Amino acid sequence: MIEVKNLSKRFGPLIVLDRVSFCINDASLVVVLGPSGTGKSVLLKAMLGLLPVDNGEALFDGKSIQSATDEEIYEIRKQVGFVFQGTALFDSMNVADNIALPLTEHTAMPSKEIRERVCCLLDIVGMAGRAHLYPQSLSGGMKRLVAVARALALDPKYLFYDEPTTALDPIMTDKVVGVMNNLKKSHTSSGIVVTHDLDTAKAVGDEIYMLKKGCINKLAKIKKELYD
Amino acid sequence: MNLFSAIGDFSSFFFRSVFISWHLKTARHRILNQVYEVGIGSLPIILIIAAFVGLVSIVQTSYQIAGTMPRFILGATVGRMVMIELGPILTALMVSGRCASSMAAEIGTMRVTEQIDALETMAIDPYRFLSLPRIMGTFIALPVLTVIAEFDSLLVSGAYAHFFLDVPFGVFNYGLTHFFYAKEFFGGLVKALFFSVVIATSGCYFGFKVRGGAREVGRAATYAVVTASVLVLMLDFLVALVIFG
Ligand SMILES: Nc1ncnc2c1ncn2[C@@H]1O[C@H](COP(=O)(O)OP(=O)(O)OP(=O)(O)O)[C@@H](O)[C@H]1O
Ligand SMILES: [Mg+2]
Numbered sequence: 365m366i367e368v369k370n371l372s373k374r375f376g377p378l379i380v381l382d383r384v385s386f387c388i389n390d391a392s393l394v395v396v397l398g399p400s401g402t403g404k405s406v407l408l409k410a411m412l413g414l415l416p417v418d419n420g421e422a423l424f425d426g427k428s429i430q431s432a433t434d435e436e437i438y439e440i441r442k443q444v445g446f447v448f449q450g451t452a453l454f455d456s457m458n459v460a461d462n463i464a465l466p467l468t469e470h471t472a473m474p475s476k477e478i479r480e481r482v483c484c485l486l487d488i489v490g491m492a493g494r495a496h497l498y499p500q501s502l503s504g505g506m507k508r509l510v511a512v513a514r515a516l517a518l519d520p521k522y523l524f525y526d527e528p529t530t531a532l533d534p535i536m537t538d539k540v541v542g543v544m545n546n547l548k549k550s551h552t553s554s555g556i557v558v559t560h561d562l563d564t565a566k567a568v569g570d571e572i573y574m575l576k577k578g579c580i581n582k583l584a585k586i587k588k589e590l591y592d
Numbered sequence: 593m594n595l596f597s598a599i600g601d602f603s604s605f606f607f608r609s610v611f612i613s614w615h616l617k618t619a620r621h622r623i624l625n626q627v628y629e630v631g632i633g634s635l636p637i638i639l640i641i642a643a644f645v646g647l648v649s650i651v652q653t654s655y656q657i658a659g660t661m662p663r664f665i666l667g668a669t670v671g672r673m674v675m676i677e678l679g680p681i682l683t684a685l686m687v688s689g690r691c692a693s694s695m696a697a698e699i700g701t702m703r704v705t706e707q708i709d710a711l712e713t714m715a716i717d718p719y720r721f722l723s724l725p726r727i728m729g730t731f732i733a734l735p736v737l738t739v740i741a742e743f744d745s746l747l748v749s750g751a752y753a754h755f756f757l758d759v760p761f762g763v764f765n766y767g768l769t770h771f772f773y774a775k776e777f778f779g780g781l782v783k784a785l786f787f788s789v790v791i792a793t794s795g796c797y798f799g800f801k802v803r804g805g806a807r808e809v810g811r812a813a814t815y816a817v818v819t820a821s822v823l824v825l826m827l828d829f830l831v832a833l834v835i836f837g
Contacts, residue, residue: 414709438715452710454702466714469618518714 365390366411366522366554370420373403373410380406382578383420388522388554393544395569396558397583402575404558405449408524411556412444413437424522442470445515449526451507453499459486459510460495466517485513489543505536512543523547523555529564541567605800606793609723619725626729630691631737638741641686645678646670646745650752654759663759667767670749672776676836679742680780681828684787687734688820692795695726696816699799700809708800723796727789734788735781742780779835786827794820 366388373381380403388394398404409415411422413429421428424440432440453462463482467473473481486492489509499507508528515523528544529537541564547553548568558575559565565572572583649670657665699722702708711718746768753759798812798819 409709412713414712438717441713441715444713446710446713448706448710450706452706454707454710455705456698465716469714469716524713 365425366556367423368411368420369423371407371410371417371422372419373406373415373417379578381410381417384575384578384580385420386573386580386582388556390554392554392570393548393568394554394556395565395572396556396575396580397560397562397565397572398558398575399560403578404560404575405526407575408446408526408556408558412441412446412524442518443521444524445518445520445522446524447508447511447515447526447528449530451499451511453507453510453514455499458496458498459491459502462499462510463514463517466514470518481517482513485516486510488516488546489513490539503536505532505540508532508536508540509543512540512547516547521553523553525555525557525559527559527561528557529559529561537561537564544568602793602797605723605797606727606789609719609727609793609796612717612720612724614720614724619720619728622721622725623728623732626725627733628729630687630730631733634687634690634733634737635740637690638683638686638737639744641682642679642741642744643748645682645741646674646747646749647752649673649678649745650749650757654753654757664763664767664770666753666757666759667750667764667769668771669767671746671768672771672773674742674745674749675780676776677780677828679745680738680783680787681824683738683741684734684784684791684824685821687730687737687787688791688794688817688824691730692791692816692820693813695792695795696799696802696812697809699723699796700802700812703800703802704805704809718800723793723800726796727792730788730792731785734791735784738781738784775835779831782835783828783831786831787824790823790827791820794823 368384368386371381371384372379384407386394396404396407406415410417411429413422413432417430421430423429424443427436427440429437429440453459454465457465460479460482463485464478467478467481482495483492486495489512491506491509491513494502494506494510499510502510512525512528525544529540532540544557545568557564557568574581574583650666653666653669653673657669699708702722708718708722711721750761750764750768753764754761794816798816802808802812
């Protein structure tokens with residue numbers, strides 16, 4: 365379970381997060397909706413300790429990342445798969461090496477097993493046979509899928525998606541949403557999706573929150589409130 | 593940022609990058625990659641530069657001693673000049689220009705495209721992953737490059753003396769070996785070791801510091817080269833004081 369308590373973050377005079385609190389239960393996917401520039405990406409980064417916060421904390425199974433030591437932070441992060449808004453694939457490595465990196469760094473798997481695991485992950489996201497390509501030669505949607513595969517490498521307990529479907533065509537969006545939903549069914553992991561895309565929110569979310577002007581609110585009746 | 597806090601920041605970056613737990617098994621591949629990048633990558637340009645350094649040294653020396661000293665002095669003077677000063681310093685400046693900038697640009701680009709954040713989220717320490725191999729790789733490659741550059745310079749200057757100045761190889765070689773002091777040769781290599789540290793650290797430091805976009809990446813590359821070059825010359829002076837002063 366992840367609990368976010370009173371998370372506050374400002375950049376100079378700009379208050380991006382104002383005492384944001386919510387909770388992600390096990391085996392549920394929480395969606396945070398919000399217009400561009402409200403601080404959705406900042407929220408995800410602050411939760412993982414990538415950005416220093418002014419106040420508040422994010423607790424992963426009761427452990428606060430903001431007051432943890434470097435080693436403890438890394439232990440927590442090993443349980444998290446993060447899909448970045450800009451995918452953040454390593455452009456000096458091909459698809460296979462991108463996905464294999466967490467495995468070679470954190471496990472003692474022999475290289476043959478790693479190769480099999482990479483193939484299996486690429487299969488899950490429907491990118492089989494593209495292992496040798498470099499990120500430069502992939503389309504935006506394909507990069508997104510590879511980023512999902514990389515996030516899954518260590519079998520994380522939590523998945524963080526930052527705008528997984530933004531700027532994708534409807535077919536690619538369906539594909540990514542399909543992958544996310546399959547993962548939800550087959551994995552017992554929980555996660556958070558931030559997006560400004562209502563359809564994605566409805567398609568994958570168990571609970572939906574709205575982030576606006578730094579404050580977060582839970583939407584009770586998803587459909588009605590969204591369209592209001 | 594004032595000078596002192598900048599120096600503090602720079603050195604703490606270095607210690608943070610190097611004094612860190614790491615395993616040879618996982619790091620070896622990346623260190624060797626950097627040895628290749630810095631060493632083999634710089635080799636052609638170093639060979640060309642060193643050859644011309646040898647030529648200039650022999651021409652200038654022969655002009656200065658013409659008719660006043662025995663000819664074997666050519667070998668002694670050029671040899672000591674190249675080994676104490678010209679070999680280490682010009683190799684280091686060349687590698688600063690080539691590698692410090694590319695390290696800063698590469699790491700800076702990784703910073704602005706969130707690849708460094710991605711490393712963090714994968715629980716991979718970016719200092720261990722990016723700076724350590726670069727610093728270690730340069731530490732190994734630069735002294736080797738320096739020795740190659742010195743050898744190249746001396747070979748070319750000896751050949752020039754033989755064919756154009758009427759100083760046979762034997763005579764040049766007599767001066768070179770007769771006035772060879774191990775302290776000078778190894779003093780030059782000690783300098784190269786210090787230089788390697790500041791070159792790679794500047795490259796990585798300014799890369800990590802990038803915030804923003806393409807323009808900042810470009811700036812970081814410039815700062816890295818300028819800082820590395822200035823530090824190389826300052827260190828050159830300090831080491832010279834300690835070893836030869
Ligand atoms: N490093 C930073 N320095 C200063 N301001 C920042 C920084 N990062 C983000 N901001 C500001 O914080 C606000 C939220 O940014 P954020 O990237 O979280 O938006 P977002 O909700 O993810 O938008 P989008 O949907 O377009 O991705 C923006 O107004 C942005 O200008
Ligand atoms: Mg965003």
